[in-house]
Amino acid sequence: MSPSHSIEIELKFDVDAGLPAPDLTGLLDGTTVSEPATYLLEATYFDTPDTLLAKNRMTLRRRTGGTDAGWHLKRPSSVPGGRKETTVEFDDADSGSTEATTAQVPAELRSQILTVIRSAALIPVATITTDRTVTNVLDADGVGLAEFCEDVVSAESLLPGGGVNRWAEWEFELTGGDTKLLKSAKSVLRAAGARDASSVSKLARAIGSQPHDDLIRALPKKATALGLVQYDLASHRDALHAWDPLAREDAYDAVHQMRVAARKIRSILTSYPGVIAPEMAGPVADELRLLGEVLGDARDREVRLESNQLLLAREDAPDDLVKALIDDEKAAHQQTLKSLRYALSTARYIQLLDDLDALISAPIPGPIAHRPARDIVSDAVGGAYDRMTKAEKKLRRYSPWSPDWVEQLHTIRKRAKALRYTAESAAPLHRKALDRAGAEAKRVQTHLGDFNDTVVNREHLAAVAANESLSSEAVFVLGRMDAHEESRGRRAVKKYRRTRQS
Structure with missing residues (x-):
């Protein structure tokens, strides 16, 4: 299956478990919302033993459930506030597998991370299960503008010394809308009790923030x-x-x-x-x-x-x-x-x-x-x-x-x-x-x-x-x-x- 590419632009918030979501109808003039749908998402995340992908702000996962089951690679994008996501759907052999293995990582995704991992092995570093409720924000013609996700997350770090962590979060991702919609959603969700996310991603929260060595440092005035x-x-x-x-x-x-x-x-x-x-x-x-x-x-x-x-x-x-x-x-x-x-x-x-x-x-x-x-x-x-x-x-x-x-x-x-x-x-x-x-x-x-x-x-x-x-x-x-x-x-x-x- 050929990979598909997209730019992910989303808001992410921490919330108290059980916090009721606000009504997102009317975020902009004429917008409505769909009926909510629920999914169970199960994902295994892969990285090198020293988490080179995480240190370079990348995530590689195999996920089942939901509407986009398959292999997903996310990496930084030149679009402000966005990340580039590459998805490869399961082939017939992989779709029937119950356990994710590094041997299954699609070649199309391996090539995208080669400059980071080089010859290092990829290993499972975390498993994350998400109970997700999805509500779509629609324009006056019923065309999707954004996706609002209410997530209850259970994550287990597979790294040495790792443990299990549980939390609730909200995500608001653009699927066709613009920054004006994003700004309106941020205001409404904050008013409902949402807080700034403590981590940039579920994986970062599962395994802990990974130090990123900034490769470009300030040059001293009297440089050699x-x-x-x-x-x-x-x-x-x-x-x-x-x-x-x-x-x-x-x-x-x-x-x-x-x-x-x-x-x-x-x-x-x-x-x-x-x-x-x-x-x-x-x-x-x-x-x-x-x-x-x-x-x-x-x-x-x-x-x-x-x-x-x-x-x-x-x-x-x-x-x-x-x-x-x-x-x-x-x-x-x-x-x-x-x-x-x-x-x-x-x-x-x-x-x-x-x-x-x-x-x-x-x-x-x-x-x-x-x-x-x-x-x-x-x-x-x-x-x-x-x-x-x-x-x-x-x-x-x-x-x-x-x-x-x-x-x-x-x-x-x-x-x-x-x-x-x-x-x-x-x-x-x-x-x-x-x-x-x-x-x-x-x-x-x-x-x-x-x-x-x-x-x-x-x-x-x-x-x-x-x-x-x-x-x-x-x-x-x-x-x-x-x-x-x-x-x-x-x-x-x-x-x-x-x-x-x-």
């Missing part, structure tokens, strides 16, 4: 070079972790952002070579380069597909050209995603994550590790800027639009990207001159990146045109598309030149 590097590495490591499950799902822009995170980590390691001992930093940088290549394959397909969709929208293209540029490209993109998911599930990738953690938490200091961060970043940004300007001077040796000239623009783009990432790594130090250098590099990278996209896509269009089975109409349209890409590339170069002249 090593302190700054650790701070930056932790920031981008967190981004890598966050985008990993989204990249596996092929969520919008996720592959691109994960690739950027990997590149930024590698850039820090290469931009500050004397801060962490090379025998420790070098292997991680090499593995990040390979990871970037795998992510790049998928990302390049995305960019090419998007470009061709925009180009074809302007044309009356024959079916064989649509197949070659869209249908075949989509199939190839799915293959690159399959390869990406495999790469992100290997022991080699897990080892990279472990090595990266060690690099941040227990680095081997290099010869300049304890120098002031302000001095080190000035040298690093200055060196990166010099390398970009030297590449620009070399461009003058070549005839405009010649192959060597185009290749040198590609080199300038890469140097600009390195400058941008190095300057951005110095952002915690709040030095305006370095911020300006980074902003300038970003403009160069953007314009030359657009140009490079046209170069790569024109090569692809030429390869497609070489297919002798294409219709003459398709070849004609390909010529028009190539002309549009050439024009787009020239505009991008013109913008780059204006940037450097200003």
